[in-house]
Amino acid sequence: MSSPATPPSLHLESKVWRLAPDGSPRGYIQPKLLRELWFHTGTNCNLRCPFCLEGSKPGNNRLEVMTLADVRPFIQEALALGVEQFSFTGGEPFVIPEIAAILDHALDYAPCLVLTNATEPLLNRFQQVAPLLNKPFPLNFRVSLDHPDPAAHDLYRGHGNFALSLNVTEQLHRHGFAVSIARQSRAGEDPAAVNRAYIPFLREAGLPETTTIVVFPEFHEPGSHPEVPHITEACMTTYKSEQTRDQMMCNFSKMVVKKDGRMRVYACTLVDDDEDYDLGGTLTEAMKIRVMLKHHRCYTCFADGASCSEL
Ligand code: SF4
Structure with missing residues (x-):
């Protein structure tokens, strides 16, 4: 724990990290296996959705743009740890200059997933993206279509962007890329009914009706502190089984970001x-740290x- 890449152990020992406010030991996950490695390509985005959990918007650099040189060592380290997939999120990954080169490199080693708003940045790079279909491993996309109602989607993403994203989705599918959808949940919704409401749009894009739809709840802006119950060790054993604990992302994945260079x-x-x-500057040390x-x-x-x- 003395390497310069290691974060100060102080916070790992601190009461705030280890204990809930009533003094009970906090619930935790001891990571088991690195199956998925996420890269955050930076908080620069062509859109400015007010609900963005990353606070991404044009010109934002809270999280900085990555280069191929930044990414390469983590890909090799992750492979040595047995990683199964590389996933990329932003911001909008297709605004970063080296995204096609990064994907081209990663796809030599493992399947990749890219989260995208499927608007102008991806459209502008389509010529670079299309040949990635021929790489050794598949490239999949997850397109944000917030609501199965174009007006509700466009309210925050801009007029015409639902139609544009659906059109780009259709192009991706026609080219042979697999696509899933990300949507926002609303309080009190009937999740199955909302998912069914996507079917006409999936058909329009040529996608199967069984297309995966990943539902995102309200995560609040970065740095916000909404009141939620504290999770204790007892919660993790009373309400969770080993199987459901293992399904929590911090058990089997990590995310690499670039901050302050x-x-x-x-x-x-x-x-x-x-x-x-x-959790540090390397995946190996991060995987050893208990996540409170x-x-x-x-x-x-x-x-x-x-x-x-x-x-
Ligand atoms: S996956 Fe992330 S947000 Fe979810 S419990 Fe683990 S550390 Fe917390």
């Missing part, structure tokens, strides 16, 4: 706004099974 490993895709979840469930988004994972993963 340094590549850092965070516990999962949902906690990069809290420095306590900076103190972030408000941990409660969403715990109670609702929220996950960014499709594994």
